[in-house]
Amino acid sequence: MRDDLNRFQDMMARLRSGSDEAARELVVEFAPHVYRAVKRRFRHRRVRVLYGTEDCIQSVWGAVFGHLERVANCEDPAKLINFLARVASNKIIDRHREVFGRNVDGFHYEEVPTPSQLDENGRLQSHVLSPSQRAVIREEVALRTKELSSEKRTIFNLHNEGFTSGEISAKLDGKVSARGIRRVIQDIFERLRK
Numbered sequence: 001m002r003d004d005l006n007r008f009q010d011m012m013a014r015l016r017s018g019s020d021e022a023a024r025e026l027v028v029e030f031a032p033h034v035y036r037a038v039k040r041r042f043r044h045r046r047v048r049v050l051y052g053t054e055d056c057i058q059s060v061w062g063a064v065f066g067h068l069e070r071v072a073n074c075e076d077p078a079k080l081i082n083f084l085a086r087v088a089s090n091k092i093i094d095r096h097r098e099v100f101g102r103n104v105d106g107f108h109y110e111e112v113p114t115p116s117q118l119d120e121n122g123r124l125q126s127h128v129l130s131p132s133q134r135a136v137i138r139e140e141v142a143l144r145t146k147e148l149s150s151e152k153r154t155i156f157n158l159h160n161e162g163f164t165s166g167e168i169s170a171k172l173d174g175k176v177s178a179r180g181i182r183r184v185i186q187d188i189f190e191r192l193r194k
Contacts, residue, residue, distance in 0.1 A: 008077050016072040026071070027061065030084060034060050037085040041092045056095070060088045144192055151176075155184050 011029075014022035038056045064071055064087060074080040145156055155176070158168045165178040165185070176184070 005076060008080075009075075012072050012074065015068065023065070030077075030080065031057075033081045034084050034088060037088040038092070041089050056088065056091055059091050060084065063087050063091065141192060145188065148188065152184055152188065155181055156188050159185050 011022050011025050015026060034057055035053070038053055038060065064084065071080065071083065074083060145153055148156065151172070154172070155168055158171060159181075163171070165181040168181045169176055169178045
């Protein structure tokens with residue numbers, strides 16, 4: 001046990017000094033931990049399809065070697081494994097946000113900033129929507145959901161109120177299963193994105 005810790009600390013010291021061999025050792029020794037962290041956090045099937053496991057693993061290693069000083073300061077293997085797992089989790093969360101955008105009032109969208117929201121460098125000043133922007137989104141959602149059947153509109157409204165699929169199914173007296181509710185909600189969101 002102590003030999004493993006000494007070997008790890010030696011590898012970290014060589015990594016701090018810029019050793020390519022230590023970097024290879026790091027990848028070989030800790031790649032299974034990165035792979036396990038990525039697989040554990042890859043729950044959403046559509047993100048998996050758009051952002052493969054290998055892509056995510058490469059992205060994690062890119063981030064690790066981009067911030068090598070943080071990795072090289074890990075005192076023991078457990079801390080490094082926790083750091084790698086956190087990087088993997090953040091990469092997947094970021095990708096999920098890229099793919100699905102933000103969720104406002106039940107409507108997934110990518111916000112397009114207006115010139116008034118940008119500072120002099122062209123960066124977004126605030127991520128908070130104004131009340132008028134929220135009203136426009138609500139009106140757009142209402143128009144696009146107008147042609148839905150009353151049952152689907154009820155499901156959509158209950159979902160926006162925060163009810164789970166199981167709770168919505170119970171409110172509909174079990175006419176539609178929880179899985180069916182999820183499918184209906186997914187279909188509605190697909191229609192809203194068009």
